[in-house]
Amino acid sequence: ETVMTQSPATLSVSPGERATLSCRASQSVGSNLAWYQKKPGQAPRLLIYGASTRATGLPARFSGSGSGTEFTLTISSLQSEDFAVYYCQQYNNWPPGNFGGGTKVEIK
């Protein structure tokens, strides 16, 4: 099973600053990686798929990069609505659908 490890667990950032979130896979997942944003009481929202493709309507301040085992989600200038928990998910290796443990982005 491919284990997804996210770091840091919590990221404290001031509005307007840059946030960099990491996701590491225990074995290569190619580019079959997605990022989601989760807010309390809401369903997860797909942000990035294929490691770097933004979902429809996603602001350009969100970007994804990486391949193989190392991936990064960058939020270039944090807005108030971006404070949330972010999860990565691989869909390359069986069993698919493994999510990482999440990174909580909180206001500094």
Next chain:
Amino acid sequence: QLQLQESGPGLVKPSETLSLTCAVSGGSITNRTYYWGWVRQPPGKGPEWIGNIYFSGSTYYNPSLKSRVTISVDTSKNRFSLRLTSVTAADTAVYYCARVPRVAKAAAGTGAFDHWGQGTLVTVAS
């Protein structure tokens, strides 16, 4: 606009069967481009993939749940369903249904979840 709506009991007794249905509107469940899936999120934990189904009835399950899970599809009603048997408190979670675009070079039966239902909390308790 695509909408997914989960429905089912919010309380299930231990050892009984959890049953949920996801109604799909604004799109056809027989669209060959998509799988349809279930994800759950226990309180305070990350999401866990349960399984996906194709309109033809092909299913793909998380091995950790496979012995207890059945996902089925009803194309005439444009909906799909989840059954989870022998539930325990560990199955308490918000259950989501979601759409999954098929990806050519990915593990069979899965991809990223691009549209989600609002989720329904299922509590297992006596």
